[in-house]
Amino acid sequence: xxxxxxxxxxxxGHTAAAFARKWLGSEHTVTVVSPRPDYNWVPSNIWVGxxxxxxxxxxxxxxxxxxxxxxxxVQAAAREIHPDGDRDHPTPYVxxxxxxxxxxxxxxxFLLNATGPELRFDKTEGLGxxxxxxxxxxxxxxxxxxxxxxxxxxxxxxxxxRRRFLVGVGHGTCTCEGAAFEYIVxxxxxxxxxxxxxxxxxxxxxxxxxxxxxGMGGMYLKRAGYITPSSIFNASLFAERGIDWITxxxxxxxxxxxxxxxxxxxxxxxxxFDFAMLLPxxxxxxxxAFDREGVEITERLFLANQxxxxxxxxxxxxxxxxxxxxxxxxxxSPEYDNIFAAGIAFAPPHAxxxxxxxxxxxxxxxxxxxxxMPSATIAKxxxxxxxxxxGGATEPTHTASMAELGAACVASAGAxxxxxxxxxxxxxxxxxxxxxxxxxxxxxxxxFGEIGLAGHWIKILLHHLFLYKARLRPGWRMIxx
Amino acid sequence: xxxxxxxxVTKPTxxxxxxxxxxxxxxxxxxxINLKMVxxxxxxxxxxxxG
Numbered sequence: 001x002x003x004x005x006x007x008x009x010x011x012x013g014h015t016a017a018a019f020a021r022k023w024l025g026s027e028h029t030v031t032v033v034s035p036r037p038d039y040n041w042v043p044s045n046i047w048v049g050x051x052x053x054x055x056x057x058x059x060x061x062x063x064x065x066x067x068x069x070x071x072x073x074v075q076a077a078a079r080e081i082h083p084d085g086d087r088d089h090p091t092p093y094v095x096x097x098x099x100x101x102x103x104x105x106x107x108x109x110f111l112l113n114a115t116g117p118e119l120r121f122d123k124t125e126g127l128g129x130x131x132x133x134x135x136x137x138x139x140x141x142x143x144x145x146x147x148x149x150x151x152x153x154x155x156x157x158x159x160x161x162r163r164r165f166l167v168g169v170g171h172g173t174c175t176c177e178g179a180a181f182e183y184i185v186x187x188x189x190x191x192x193x194x195x196x197x198x199x200x201x202x203x204x205x206x207x208x209x210x211x212x213x214x215g216m217g218g219m220y221l222k223r224a225g226y227i228t229p230s231s232i233f234n235a236s237l238f239a240e241r242g243i244d245w246i247t248x249x250x251x252x253x254x255x256x257x258x259x260x261x262x263x264x265x266x267x268x269x270x271x272x273f274d275f276a277m278l279l280p281x282x283x284x285x286x287x288x289a290f291d292r293e294g295v296e297i298t299e300r301l302f303l304a305n306q307x308x309x310x311x312x313x314x315x316x317x318x319x320x321x322x323x324x325x326x327x328x329x330x331x332x333s334p335e336y337d338n339i340f341a342a343g344i345a346f347a348p349p350h351a352x353x354x355x356x357x358x359x360x361x362x363x364x365x366x367x368x369x370x371x372x373m374p375s376a377t378i379a380k381x382x383x384x385x386x387x388x389x390x391g392g393a394t395e396p397t398h399t400a401s402m403a404e405l406g407a408a409c410v411a412s413a414g415a416x417x418x419x420x421x422x423x424x425x426x427x428x429x430x431x432x433x434x435x436x437x438x439x440x441x442x443x444x445x446x447x448f449g450e451i452g453l454a455g456h457w458i459k460i461l462l463h464h465l466f467l468y469k470a471r472l473r474p475g476w477r478m479i480x481x
Numbered sequence: 482x483x484x485x486x487x488x489x490v491t492k493p494t495x496x497x498x499x500x501x502x503x504x505x506x507x508x509x510x511x512x513x514i515n516l517k518m519v520x521x522x523x524x525x526x527x528x529x530x531x532g
Contacts, residue, residue: 232491239487377525405525408518421501424514426521446521452501454511458518480522 002028002390005094005108007078007287009034009062011042011372012343013114015481016379016386018472021071023387030070031106033096035077037061039470040140043372044463046182048143049277050190051151052415055140060471069472074106075099078115078285081301083336084292092338110386113308113341114379117282120171126254127170127280133254134170134276137183146277150187153275157196163274166259168205170278172250175367177206178214180279181234182412187277188241189414197242203271204238204245205261205278207364209356211235211245215366217353219427220440221449227440233449237413237423246271248356250364251278266359282367284308284345300335307347309334314347319354324403324433326350330396331382338389340382340396343375352431373407374400374430376481403431406446410459413451422455424448 006017021030038059047053066073080095093105121128136142153163167184191197212230219230248264258272284306289298312328326349333339348368355365378400385396406428414420426448432441469479500506
């Protein structure tokens with residue numbers, strides 16, 4: 001009998017646990033450890049943030065789902081990994097801490113770290129909804145607070161006031177620009193729908209070198225006889241909607257009514273706002289690791305950013321030397337064969353976008369996204385490898401390199417069944433492979449994007465399909481990741 | 482309007498804007514986009530050995 005412990009119940013952790021449970025015999029145990037009681041379909045948080053959905057529409061309680069599926073659920077935060085056990089506890093274990101409860105040791109035979117990100121609002125002074133001056137849509141509760149603030153702004157504008165909206169990322173090394181992009185265009189759409197658009201000044205602030213980079217080096221789309229960079233499409237979308245933009249920016253400080261930021265040319269500037277939704281940078285959740293003697297070995301399992309080392313090439317090298325083969329394939333820890341990481345928790349070898357540094361030495365470069373479809377696909381591959389290793393395989397049997405996977409993405413640009421639109425995109429591969437595709441790094445026949453109502457319908461369909469799948473209802477495995 | 486930089490940005494024509502929400506065309510695009518996405522999903526779900 002083996003015990004698989006999955007840390008985290010987000011898209012990666014929940015997917016891995018569900019598949020491991022499905023593929024393993026009943027003599028084996030699958031345990032999920034998560035500090036939160038709910039699963040959150042994060043891509044729909046933007047709709048909570050503009051008041052179109054309630055948090056309950058983007059979350060599902062995990063306990064009944066896991067009880068029905070035969071998955072053990074421990075609502076607690078993982079704190080420590082002891083991959084060799086200790087003198088009193090000879091098998092590998094993790095230390096978990098329930099909210100307000102005493103810590104406990106949880107033994108494992110295989111461990112999957114899918115803890116997702118720590119939201120590092122603390123990296124920028126004044127950033128974030130908890131004691132800061134900006135809003136967020138990272139969590140359903142954050143998004144609900146953003147919706148309330150937006151409703152107040154709309155009331156002010158209805159009384160004749162002009163208001164300034166600032167949306168984007170709150171640090172030079174943020175990721176998830178795509179989510180902030182969805183938020184700003186949905187915000188603009190809602191202000192139009194509520195009849196106050198003419199009283200709103202809306203500005204996008206981003207660490208991207210060019211619009212449309214989204215942390216994946218942008219993309220090139222075949223349209224109307226041209227291969228066109230995504231920056232053109234993004235700028236067009238903003239210009240069409242009257243949204244101003246600030247690129248190449250590192251937000252240094254958020255004051256109650258303005259942000260101070262530095263741009264790549266080293267200039268210090270400020271931008272006023274009445275309403276700011278700025279995403280934070282991410283790090284790992286800060287797990288520690290100890291050997292059998294109790295000596296800390298965290299740096300052997302994790303990088304300094306607290307993301308877990310896996311089978312990637314972490315050698316520091318210039319952008320020109322980055323290769324697709326640097327990216328991990330099996331997500332197995334190089335130190336311990338029975339430890340894996342998936343989703344945001346694994347440490348990428350480097351960024352995807354070309355990094356830039358200001359004359360003041362400030363790194364202004366988007367971190368690579370690894371959410372949504374790739375996150376779930378990686379989790380499924382890792383689950384299959386773990387199941388096969390429990391069955392006797394000596395090494396991981398499945399791979400899911402982001403330099404070999406494609407991704408399909410739908411970015412909402414306004415939610416209405418008749419007048420809404422969304423940008424539907426596919427890229428292949430996610431991480432450009434310039435050895436295989438020398439000019440653009442991607443297969444141009446499989447990299448595609450267009451804006452339209454059909455995209456919105458797909459986005460709605462995905463919302464319902466993925467929540468159905470997360471509930472592990474009959475046929476859930478037929479719904480792809 | 483925002484500022485001078487928007488003068489140098491590609492903007493959609495009226496027919497492009499119309500087609501974005503024109504139901505018969507969007508029903509067709511719904512089918513096409515789904516097929517494209519299924520292609521990417523199938524390609525990304527191929528079983529691969531670690532070698």
